[in-house]
Amino acid sequence: MFLTLARYVRSPPPDRWWKRRYVFNNTWRFWGRHRNCYKIAIQSMQHAWRHARRGRAEKKRFVRGLWIERLRAASEEHGLSYEHLVVGLDMAQVQIDRKVLSHLAIYEPKTFKALAEIARISYGEGLMAATGKQPEGVFTRVVHWE
Amino acid sequence: MANHIVGATGRTVTSGFLKSVLQNGVGRYVCQLQRITLKFCKASGQSRGVRDYVENHLLDFAAVNPGVVVYVTPKPQIHARVVAEYLNGEIHTVFLDKKSAEEIQQHVQSLVWRSGQPLVRLRKTQHTENPSIQGQWTPFTNRPSNTTAALEEKLKSLAK
Secondary structure, eight states: OOSOTGGGSOOOOOOHHHHHHHHHHHHTTSOTHHHHOHHHHHHHHHHHHHHHHHHHHHHHHHHHHHHHHHHHHHHHHTTOOHHHHHHHHHHTTOOOOHHHHHHHHHHOHHHHHHHHHHHHHHHHHHHHHHHOOOOTTOOOOOOOOO | OOTTOBOTTOOBOOEEOOOOSTTTTTSSOOOOEEEEEEEEOSSOGGGHHHHHHHHHTHHHHHHHOTTSEEEEEEOTTOOOEEEEEETTSOEEEEEOTTOOHHHHHHHHHHHHHOOSOOOOEESOSOOOSOOOSSOOOOTTTTSOOHHHHHHHHHHHHHHO
């Protein structure tokens, strides 16, 4: 923006050596010219940062999928499907998340067995409330929702 | 960036697990900070906080932490900093330009509380030697043993 001629003098650009040093500090472990030549290195660096940003979001999705896979295996061992487990626990107002549930399934198998039972009973009661049919192996019980 | 942590392959170590130095604190606690060196300028305005700290708070700190050796090295035209050296050889520098004496106290105290482990992103914020109390899952955990299976069959046949 032109205010006065004196102020219109452009500020100097950043020091070239330091600007390139910043890039090379990020690319020192890359291959060949990608670590030594600035024009190539800056592209590699931006590429790597884009990958890292995408990877951070992807990692969260991947890890959640891993928990679900583990819970599927663990609940099948107790004769329950993953969907029944999750819906049953939700109906029983057990708000343990998939991360902790999968940890329990690995390290505290008896606790997980008890939780699977809770889910089984609760799911059965939910079905009964919806369809009116009493499922096998579940005794009738009135559940009060708060 | 943590590229100063480099192994033989040149791979960076930017993340790690929580660990203590030889289970420090389980028995006796040994302060991992070996010495701190306060470097500052006697004349510049940016070192004012450090000078204030040296005059008023440093002796109290030294009395409270007898295991830490304190060096004070004034030098002209230097950026004010504290250099902490740990028992495992790690050297950590905190620049103290334009900081007040209270802020410097907090920085120095956080250096005392640190172990000398490198500062990396923690993959897990907990560590335990005994993760399982009920016994870690094995493929045999939820399967009945041979004796149990035989017993169940016998009970079934008896019930019939």
